Amino acid sequence: MLKPTVILVLTFTIIGYIFCSRNYLTKPTFRKTSGYHTFILSAAWGIGLWLVSALLFGLTTLVFFLLSWESGLIAPLLTHFIQVIFPNLYVPLYAIHSFQISIIALFLALKGPSIILHFVAKMTGESEDNVANAVYYSLSATDDTPEFTQITTRSMTVGLPIAFTLSNSKVYIGYPTEIAFHMNDIMILPLKSGYRCENEQRLELVTDYVPVWDDIREELSASQEEEVDLDLDRFLINIPVREIVHANLHDFHYRKNFEKYERPKKKSYIPENTVDVELEIQHNSGEEEPTT
Known part of the structure; x- marks a missing residue:
């Protein structure tokens, strides 16, 4: 007993x-x-x-x-x-x-x-x-909180979205809306998404979510003949913290300023003595046309 x-x-x-x-x-x-x-x-x-x-x-x-x-x-x-x-x-x-x-x-x-x-x-x-966000913000700069907690609370404070680069080079830019209870994943509302190119890790934006939301809202409003508030929770994306390799605040207003001073994209390297096989075959076939 x-x-x-x-x-x-x-x-x-x-x-x-x-x-x-x-x-x-x-x-x-x-x-x-x-x-x-x-x-x-x-x-x-x-x-x-x-x-x-x-x-x-x-x-x-x-x-x-x-x-x-x-x-x-x-x-x-x-x-x-x-x-x-x-x-x-x-x-x-x-x-x-x-x-x-x-x-x-x-x-x-x-x-x-x-x-x-x-x-x-x-x-x-x-x-x-x-109050809960204030507690998380006070703890975000300590070693007790998991990775990316500080930048998440910073985003909530200054009102800027975060660009999350994942391990598969996929990039989501959006606002964090919720941190899981066990702090192992982050829920974000995406604004744009894209990827980082393999050679130079440049950010290439592919999808813009805001115009899509506007189109859906207009279609719903037209079908119901009244203005409809779109439920953006349907577009939330859950990102596991273990898949995030880099995160930074992203201000779309300054994107053109950075692009102005970026180096141009590198062209694929072709050795000087390399011959385009396809063009060479076409050239030879044109020269060897049968004569009548």
């Missing part, structure tokens, strides 16, 4: 693991840990949450005591429930209280991050998305 101490440590670890995985401040650091580091960090946060829950439980018990309801509300129900299922089992009162405190701690681990985010948003007058 498991000892109460082992059960309590296991409870601390589970509660701390859930909280660290969901909290905006601890999630980037926690997801990089492994082995006993994960255990220690989970147990530390779990103990902290359990102590906070014990304080809340004590205050609640004090309120019930002042209301002449010393036994509380949940403890008698739990005791009766255990006696019905296990008639011969004696459960001390401290075990009932520990179970109640653990339930409170589990609730704080699950809902605590969202409650804190909502409270900070109310205090600052900002939206919850802006």
Whole structure:
């Protein structure tokens, strides 16, 4: 049979693991840990949450005591429930209280991050998305966040799209709209796409998405005889972080300025003594026409 101490440590670890995985401040650091580091960090946060829950439980018990309801509300129900299922089992009162405190701690681990985010948003007058983005921006310059987090938050701040170059030389230029919960991929709204040529890695833009959206919007508006708002979520592209080899802010207004000072494209190299075989055959066939 498991000892109460082992059960309590296991409870601390589970509660701390859930909280660290969901909290905006601890999630980037926690997801990089492994082995006993994960255990220690989970147990530390779990103990902290359990102590906070014990304080809340004590205050609640004090309120019930002042209301002449010393036994509380949940403890008698739990005791009766255990006696019905296990008639011969004696459960001390401290075990009932520990179970109640653990339930409170589990609730704080699950809902605590969202409650804190909502409270900070109310205090600052900002939206919850802006507060979450501010947290990510403050962490983006540290080593705790994954690759490309800093430039993603920078794009959201200055309002410029990002040119993502993938491992297959495909290029997407667009705005990041969402970072996955585990930060392993980025959702973007593409504006243009293309590729980098194999020889010089020049950016060659192929597809312009904005005119396509305008055409679709006009067709829908014409068919329904009223202006229609196009759902751009249908055109979102999910890019795995592991496939990104380079990312930079891209301002379309300055593209012509850069092209003005770029070196011209290199022509394919042909040795001086090389003869075009096809032209030579055509030339010879023209000279050897039969005479009548």
